[in-house]
Amino acid sequence: MGMNKVKTAVVAGVFTASAFLTVGSASAAPKKFAGDLAYDHVVHLTEEIGPRVAGSKNETIARQYILNELEKLDLEVKEQKFNYTRRGVTSSSANAIGVKDNPKTNKQIIVGAHYDSVSAGKGADDNASSVGVILETAKALDKRNLPYDIKYVFFGAEEEGLQGSNYYANNMTDEEIENTIGMINLDSLLAGDNIYVYGGAGEDGWIRDLALKIADQRKIPLQTNPGINPKYPKGTTGDWSDHAPFKGKGITIAYLEATNWELGDQDGYTQTEKHGGIWHTKNDNLEFLEKEFPGRTKEHLNQFTNILTQLLTDIKKEL
Numbered sequence: 001m002g003m004n005k006v007k008t009a010v011v012a013g014v015f016t017a018s019a020f021l022t023v024g025s026a027s028a029a030p031k032k033f034a035g036d037l038a039y040d041h042v043v044h045l046t047e048e049i050g051p052r053v054a055g056s057k058n059e060t061i062a063r064q065y066i067l068n069e070l071e072k073l074d075l076e077v078k079e080q081k082f083n084y085t086r087r088g089v090t091s092s093s094a095n096a097i098g099v100k101d102n103p104k105t106n107k108q109i110i111v112g113a114h115y116d117s118v119s120a121g122k123g124a125d126d127n128a129s130s131v132g133v134i135l136e137t138a139k140a141l142d143k144r145n146l147p148y149d150i151k152y153v154f155f156g157a158e159e160e161g162l163q164g165s166n167y168y169a170n171n172m173t174d175e176e177i178e179n180t181i182g183m184i185n186l187d188s189l190l191a192g193d194n195i196y197v198y199g200g201a202g203e204d205g206w207i208r209d210l211a212l213k214i215a216d217q218r219k220i221p222l223q224t225n226p227g228i229n230p231k232y233p234k235g236t237t238g239d240w241s242d243h244a245p246f247k248g249k250g251i252t253i254a255y256l257e258a259t260n261w262e263l264g265d266q267d268g269y270t271q272t273e274k275h276g277g278i279w280h281t282k283n284d285n286l287e288f289l290e291k292e293f294p295g296r297t298k299e300h301l302n303q304f305t306n307i308l309t310q311l312l313t314d315i316k317k318e319l
C-alpha cells in the first residue's frame with residue numbers, strides 16, 4: 001500500500017494436501033509447507049532489520065538481504081539505483097532485480113513488490129509479506145523450464161510515491177514493453193480479512209481470472225474486488241501501488257492483496273473488521289498480527305505462495 005491510503009501441527013491441520021509445495025530439487029529433505037520460507041523472510045525483514053524507510057540505511061540493509069537471497073538462485077541479479085526528490089530533499093534508493101532467463105525468448109513476466117516501509121510499525125504486512133512470497137516462489141520455480149523470462153523486481157521507495165516502480169517502468173524500452181506478457185504486483189498480504197486478486201477491465205483482466213481459476217481448483221478462497229464502490233469497478237482496484245506505472249504503459253496487470261472491501265469507505269483501505277487498517281500503523285508487526293488474528297499470517301503466506309507459483313507456471317497455457 002502506498003500513498004493515500006510459530007506453531008505447526010495445529011495450523012497444518014487446516015491445510016489440504018494441495019497446500020504442499022516441493023521446494024528445491026529432488027533431495028531427501030522433508031516437504032515444507034508453502035509459505036514457510038516466506039515466513040522466515042518476513043521474520044528477518046521485520047524483526048532483524050525492522051522498519052525500512054525509503055532512502056534510509058535500513059532500506060539498504062533490506063535490499064542487500066534480498067540481493068543475497070537472489071544470488072543463491074539460478075538468477076541474473078542486478079541492482080537498479082535511482083535518486084528521487086520529495087519535498088525538496090533528494091534521496092537515493094534502488095530496485096533489486098533477479099532475472100530468470102530463458103535464452104530462447106524475450107517474452108517476459110514481471111513480478112514485483114516493494115520492500116521499503118513507513119516508519120510506523122515494522123512493515124510485516126506492508127510489505128515484507130510480499131517480499132517473502134516472491135523469494136519463496138522464485139526458489140520453487142528455480143529449476144523449472146518456462147517459455148518466458150521472469151523478472152522478480154523488488155522496488156525501493158514505494159511509500160514515497162511509487163518511486164522504484166516508476167523508475168523501472170520509465171526505463172523500459174518499447175521492445176521490452178511489447179514483450180511483457182504481464183506484471184504481477186503483490187502488496188500487503190497478511191493483515192486483511194480476505195484475500196484478493198485484481199486486474200484490468202475487460203480482456204485486460206485475464207491474469208486475474210487465471211488466478212481465480214487456480215484458487216478455485218485448490219479450494220483457496222481468493223476473490224476479487226466486488227465492485228460495491230462505483231469508483232473501483234468489480235475486478236479492478238486503484239492506482240496506489242507498484243502496478244500503476246506498468247498499467248500506465250499499457251501492460252496487463254494483476255495485483256494480489258489482503259484487505260476487506262466491504263468495510264469503511266469500501267475502497268479497500270480498511271483491512272480488518274477487528275482493528276480497521278493495520279498498514280502504516282504501529283500494529284504492522286508479526287507479534288500483533290499473530291496475537292489478534294491467530295493463524296492468519298501463515299495461512300495467507302501459504303495461500304499466496306501457492307497461487308503465485310501456479311500462476312507463473314500456468315500463464316504458459318494462456319499464450
Ligand SMILES: [Zn+2]
Pocket residue numbers: 001002114126127158187188241
Ligand atoms: Zn505497500
